[in-house]
Amino acid sequence: MHQEYTVIEGDFVNAGKASSSVKKTLKQLNVDPAKVKRVVVALYEAEVNAIAHAYGGKVLVDIDSDKIHMVVADKGPGIPDIALAMQEGYSTARPEVRDMGFGAGMGLPNMQKNVDKLNVTSEVGVGTTVEMEVNF
Amino acid sequence: MFVHALKIDDSKCIGCMRCMKACPTEAIRISEGTASIQEHRCIDCGRCHEVCPVKAIYINQDDFQMVHEFPHSVALIPAVFLGQFPEDVRVSRIYDALIDLGFRHVFEVESAAGIFAEAKEHYARENEDVRPLISSFCPAIVRLIQIKYPSLVENILPIKAPLDLSAMYCLEELMSRGIPREEIGLFYVTPCAAKIAAVKAPIGEKRSIIDGVINMDVLFNRTYRKIKEQGKKYVSKQSRTINLSSDAILSTLTNGERRICLAKKSYSIDGLQNVMDFLDKLENDEVEDVEFLELRACDQSCAGALLSYENRFLCGARMYARARKAAERERNGEVPREREMDKWKDYLLENSRVEPPQPRSMFVLDKDRAKAFEKMERINKLKARLPQIDCGLCGAPTCESFAGDVVINRIGLSRCIFYQRHLERKDDITRQECIAAMNAVWGKDDRMKDDID
Structure with missing residues (x-):
């Protein structure tokens, strides 16, 4: 089952649209509530990242009966040092983003904690792709 | 077993859909001209009772x-x-x-x-x-x-x-x-x-x-x-x-x-x-x-x-x-x-503690995930063909819930008046079948008076 969502830069109002819709689907599939929560938390983080730090992008979700595969691909600016970005508390967020309660440097580490597979690839000036998987 | 205090008096219910539209858990359906409550979804909040214009929904009490x-x-x-x-x-x-x-x-x-x-x-x-x-x-x-x-x-x-x-x-x-x-x-x-x-x-x-x-x-x-x-x-x-x-x-x-x-x-x-x-x-x-x-x-x-x-x-x-x-x-x-x-x-x-309440999700399509998955794909496919205006004339509160009812409870798809027109155009349904489908939702009594010009 394939679902697609578009995220727009700076559109905090619509942050969480993809994760909420995925949540409903997983509940219908009788996925363990604890796992639903992990998926939703990770996807929400990724969505917010694309809104707060990037120039928007796309969320692609594929669900089958034993796992969920999520790709959040943004349109840049890209992460120069992924290893550094994976550290808790490291953030490049602008003050106005931090004022809104985002940008605490917990995004990628939080995703890592909640998914079974995480793969981040990035090219400066092109964009970042976050690929996540959770087994049911 | 879920015990509920809200009951519907069929003799008073006019099947007006107000309760069906007001229900926060989509627990109400209309069939044969009256509303009925799906017990596993009802939380006894009483929103249906508030909106009923003929007081057909009552609260069961002791003598x-x-x-x-x-x-x-x-x-x-x-x-x-x-x-x-x-x-x-x-x-x-x-x-x-x-x-x-x-x-x-x-x-x-x-x-x-x-x-x-x-x-x-x-x-x-x-x-x-x-x-x-x-x-x-x-x-x-x-x-x-x-x-x-x-x-x-x-x-x-x-x-x-x-x-x-x-x-x-x-x-x-x-x-x-x-x-x-x-x-x-x-x-x-x-x-x-x-x-x-x-x-x-x-x-x-x-x-x-x-x-x-x-x-x-x-x-x-x-x-x-x-x-x-x-x-x-x-x-x-x-x-x-x-x-x-x-x-x-x-x-x-x-x-x-x-x-x-x-x-x-x-x-x-x-x-x-x-x-x-x-x-x-x-x-x-x-x-x-x-x-x-x-x-x-x-x-x-x-x-x-x-x-x-x-x-x-x-x-x-x-x-x-x-x-x-x-x-x-x-x-x-x-x-x-x-x-x-x-x-x-x-x-x-x-003695103030009780056993923790258990989840009993209303969303689960099937306990078996493979079967749930299959049902969901059928529901999604069906949903895409429905008009998405949530008119309620099929007896379900939304097109989405109707799609679920068709797949899970095997309700006839021809209860959707839009789909019915589609079938009529293709000559896939008789007039009698159309009437039977609508009677299943709205009952046999004709709601229109004969003397309208």
Whole structure:
């Protein structure tokens, strides 16, 4: 089952649209509530990242009966040092983003904690792709 | 087995769809011209009852005559009952009238508010890893979380509601006076349907100790009539003026629990839609550091309950006025009668826990995930073909729920009038089949009068 969502830069109002819709689907599939929560938390983080730090992008979700595969691909600016970005508390967020309660440097580490597979690839000036998987 | 207090009288129901559209859990369908409630989805919130134009939805209660069957019948009244009466009616007169109506004893449910708060605090201290804690006060909220937010079930405090605590107290107190159990009849005066359902089928307990339930609006009528009959010159038999503390009176209103809880960060949310909006965020981990949640299904909490006849704001204002008077007397050193319950405090605290409520998700399409997956794909495919205007003429509240009904309950797709037209165009359906499909939803009686030009 394939679902697609578009995220727009700076559109905090619509942050969480993809994760909420995925949540409903997983509940219908009788996925363990604890796992639903992990998926939703990770996807929400990724969505917010694309809104707060990037120039928007796309969320692609594929669900089958034993796992969920999520790709959040943004349109840049890209992460120069992924290893550094994976550290808790490291953030490049602008003050106005931090004022809104985002940008605490917990995004990628939080995703890592909640998914079974995480793969981040990035090219400066092109964009970042976050690929996540959770087994049911 | 889910016991519900809300019932539909088929002889009155006109199948108008108002209840179906108002139901927050999409539990209502129309078939053969009348509404019916899907038991596994209903949380007894009573929104359907509010919107019914012909009063076809009623709340099942016990026969008032039962009160006379017990030598020691007890009226367990909620504080909002007092909010129904004008402020100049003294509490002692209300109690006198209840005795005259056949009750031997009158106790207030909220007498247990203090012990309820203490039980919650004990649990909070012993379970520091469980946050936020959600109050078990409102039974419609507990049921809502069970069916719609299964991941939050473990956040519900597994503590008996004040109603159960005060019922336990009544029983112990009267039995300690030498009255045998079989002579005691506990009657709960309920402001809403959810509380009845909770009494008849308590969550986390085998059975309730309450013997009967009486609807608050019915008892208000009887009581107020009695007070009017007795007239202005009536001399009260009771000398006590203060039964409930001000905290206890207010505990049933919005903010009532929150104002006496020790949590640093807590929220009071009333109204089912507001609660659902908040729980959606909470479930996504979008709300941080919150420790305690007081959630109530009705706008203005119990003052806005289904069987509260008085306007919710007036009822609330009256309760505030009574609470102010109680607070003044407390300041003058008077001790509210509810403190008599302290004698049984240790016993009540020891027995205040219930088994944690279990999730029973309304969303699950099939326990077997592969089958659920297959059903979901069929539903999605079907959904894409439906008009998405949620007209309700198929007897389901939304196109999406109709698609689910077609796949899961094998309801005929031709109940959708848009799909029917589509079939007619292709000559895939006869006129008789069209009529049969619509009769299945709207019944055989022709709703149109023949004499329209």
